[in-house]
Amino acid sequence: MRRFLFNSGLGRVIPVIILAACLTAIFLSASPAGAQSGTAQEAATPGSHGPATDYWPMLFVLILASFIGLGVIRRVSRLLHTPLMSLTNAISAIAVVGSIVVTGADYPPLIRLLGGIALFASVTNIVSGFLITDRMLRMFKKQ
């Protein structure tokens, strides 16, 4: 394990770990999840794997999005690697979506406080991320 972790580099194995974890989870939770989201007509239709609809779509989305990510980023101009860093920063602040819900919904105050802090952090990243990226990109001139 340790060897593997080292040679292949943490960065590269983490995704594998995550996915593996999720999959094991799925097999453990096969039935409960099914119980929660299967629907009469789906279950009645072979080919539309009812019980699975809960989380499988997300895995498909994750896989596809990763393919796109690797494909697109590999082609980013070397010139722009610094702006790229701050741009992806801002984009990953999409966590704001989650924070808003937790902050604004009718939850116990303490929970909403956590959400509020998260929201503040995300907004900070969005604002500073996009602004500084734009600032840098404005500098690049062909001639």
Place this chain on the structure above:
Amino acid sequence: MRRFLFNSGLGRVIPVIILAACLTAIFLSASPAGAQSGTAQEAATPGSHGPATDYWPMLFVLILASFIGLGVIRRVSRLLHTPLMSLTNAISAIAVVGSIVVTGADYPPLIRLLGGIALFASVTNIVSGFLITDRMLRMFKKQ
């Protein structure tokens, strides 16, 4: 409409049409679909748009897959455009998955007959598609 259809070329607008159609459909069917697949705990969780889980994931998957498709195909070597055609042929015969279900499930014979024909057609495409692609690719030699 017709102008548009012509200038942009049928091929290119069809996807747009399809998507548009699906979306309108979704708005028409908002409630029924919701009724069918919302689940208590999902509905209780803001942020996890319960009622929508039915078809939205598919749209996400479609969008992402199209991005991947365009990205990957654009980079296929010009040398291999003929084999590419037969390869995608074979791949799109994935319809076999649907045919198997219709053929094998406990449905009225007539329906299964339709399925059987579909299955036959798909298998034909799979077999001939992959075989001929391989036959062609085997011919390409560097020196």
Place this chain on the structure above:
Amino acid sequence: MIPEIQQLAYILATVLFIFSLHWMNDPKTARRSVMAGAVAMLVAILATWIDPHIVHHGWIILAIVIGLVVGVPLSRVPLTAVPQRTALSHAFGGAAAGLVGTAKYFLWLGEGPENLTTFRMVAIVAEIILGYLTFTGSLMAAGKLQEVRWIPQRPVVYPFQNVINIGLLVVAIVLGALLVMYPAEPWSGMAFLAIIGLSLIFGVLFIIPIGGADMPTVISILNSYAGLSAVAMGFVLDNKLLIIAGALDGSSGLILSIIMCKAMNRSFANVLFGAFGQVKAAVAKGEQKVYKQESIEGAAQFLEQANSVVIIPGYGMAVAQAQHRTRELYDQLTKRGITVKFAIHPVAGRMPGHMNVLLAEADIPYSALVEIDEINADMPQCDVALVVGANDVVNPAARHDKSTPIYGMPIIDADRAKMVLAIKRSKNPGFAGIDNELYFKDNTWMLFGDAKAVIGDLAKQLSGGGMGH
């Protein structure tokens, strides 16, 4: 448990399909593509088969066996027949999608109309319209390419044709819309069948006005339709794998057709509604100018004395199956230390990559195949340009004569070479049906005859000549 295994298998298949297409970006890795694709398909099939709802295994096995029996021979067709085969398999694909859609609809109609949600109905309607029109359309295309007797090669045109076609489609779509709103009325079944009928007819009428030689473009457009119908099926069955594979197929068809149109400098519209082949009839007559002919011996000498020879193959080489003889000629010349390159025009022949496959079949290394821009750069240094059954792709008119249908299409600048040898059987024009001034230039000599024969003679001459001296 089983649904989990199935989904897992489908994810695996997805990944493999993507890699399969990815590996096609380089001939070195391309062989893997087939492996990946085939494995993915197998995984998907097995994963579906284990579904507990499936009880009639006999039916499935029977269908698969028949499929194998038909499929294997279909993969043995000569390479010149590849376009037809492709068209045929699109027809099969479209049919499969249409039939499954039909089956599903009537199933739900009978067993539980509540399943016919608006969303599903939209998907089903899209699936059957695309599926069935792809079916008949592709059959027509295959027929035209195979030059079947009772299918007219030339575009068949009649007044208001496009209006009628579009009209048909619109009617089908309107019916579809009705069906979406009233999926389970007494008349719904009829409407459904009507849509099927209209789609089938549309498929035929849609192809009739398109000239045989435009079929390749049409094929790739139909290819993307086949893909989209698979996507629709995926929506109907809530099956992600179908959606993904369909989308991949769809984009492939789309991109190939765009490439072709670009390389022919024509719009989709012109291909689909321009009834292009007609032009031929019109322009083909009236050739006064004189051809300068050359003997095999003379041509062989020219080739022998050259330092660099560029061979420009076209549809004619495919028709004549001259690739193997071309290989012999190639060997003869390279043996003499002459550098021989092949200039490959993106739309030389009748499908994208046509020339590459044929030459590869004759074991000509793909390192010797040069793309248009690159070869045009060193054309001026080329001593002899040997045109083998190519015509439009070397027609200089494309550069200056606005009146020709191929105006603006990028061509291979054979006319810029020090001298040109052109092989063709007759004085007939090529696909675009226009004269080729290249043949009348001072430094152009014609070698009339079947490409296979002529090239064969040249090769023999050279080998013989080689010993002679």
Place this chain on the structure above:
Amino acid sequence: MIPEIQQLAYILATVLFIFSLHWMNDPKTARRSVMAGAVAMLVAILATWIDPHIVHHGWIILAIVIGLVVGVPLSRVPLTAVPQRTALSHAFGGAAAGLVGTAKYFLWLGEGPENLTTFRMVAIVAEIILGYLTFTGSLMAAGKLQEVRWIPQRPVVYPFQNVINIGLLVVAIVLGALLVMYPAEPWSGMAFLAIIGLSLIFGVLFIIPIGGADMPTVISILNSYAGLSAVAMGFVLDNKLLIIAGALDGSSGLILSIIMCKAMNRSFANVLFGAFGQVKAAVAKGEQKVYKQESIEGAAQFLEQANSVVIIPGYGMAVAQAQHRTRELYDQLTKRGITVKFAIHPVAGRMPGHMNVLLAEADIPYSALVEIDEINADMPQCDVALVVGANDVVNPAARHDKSTPIYGMPIIDADRAKMVLAIKRSKNPGFAGIDNELYFKDNTWMLFGDAKAVIGDLAKQLSGGGMGH
């Protein structure tokens, strides 16, 4: 209705995000990237905000306002501080993910433990571990880059360090596994907090042994963790957009770190567990060899007489903020018809693309910035190579001396130029802490001093000298 609008908005945002990153492949289209990204973000925020479950708008507005107040100044930092800023924002991102995960867990624990499905628990555990370790880790990284007093720059090492670190992580994961199996026991809350604690500590210990100059690589690795924690959050909230954006971010971090490691010819393992900076202390001593110095006047003359000059900027130029003076020098030389190119090494400076941004800031056209392979090709034709505060990236030892830590790292072949002028302040080594034989070669002359001052003098000399003749 609202869920539909939301999903539609999320799809729109997805598409925009993908285009945003796609447009970064060319400086010409790059400006659009920011627009697309910002619009996407806005759409996503509004779509979420209209959720009927959201009632406490005050809180949201407050948090957003504070975010704005803090965010704007953070975007005004000098470009040399960009690495710190990036690290800081990863810390924020990690924190956000961690906090939301925590909130969700305790919410469900209190209001409906049946929501804590195995799948969700796995996602939550992944989210908080990644989130919190990214938080503290990035703070440490930012500190080291900012050279905060009480955070040691040099790697801090102690026996069994890696064992201890990995141990911590393992314990956290084991606790997580337990939690997944028993999400709602009386002790579960405690375990949850324990995991948080362990992750926070791990984040710190994980960074301590890594030298300040390796931080850029670490940052991009943390970048991908931040992305992955967003993915995990997406799984928890069943929100596709989060999953997609997270995956995009994750792959970006991954690819950048791989690029850096490749360009430094080091493995992730070496960066993360190699305690690299130490080497410095070890090797830095013992310099007998003699430097040949050159005066400003002399150097100016060399430059004047040259036909082609290659300027090789490095970390020193960044530290000295010498880019604007460099621009003046560039103008002086080009004015004389001398061709001036900038050789950009992928890891020159302290973050990927560092030099490009600085030179762009000084209005140097990016057409003058040449990548390593290209410039090395015409180095032999270069009359004067002007090294501005670069060291490791021009150290020939990387080519032959297996004993140096930078062995195998591709370098800019300054030593192959006809002559070399090198600007640095002292005899100290560079980041890798090793002597640079380039400085002792016969055709190398040193210009000791701060890059900004030296270049400034050179420029003045040239402008003055220019008139003199």
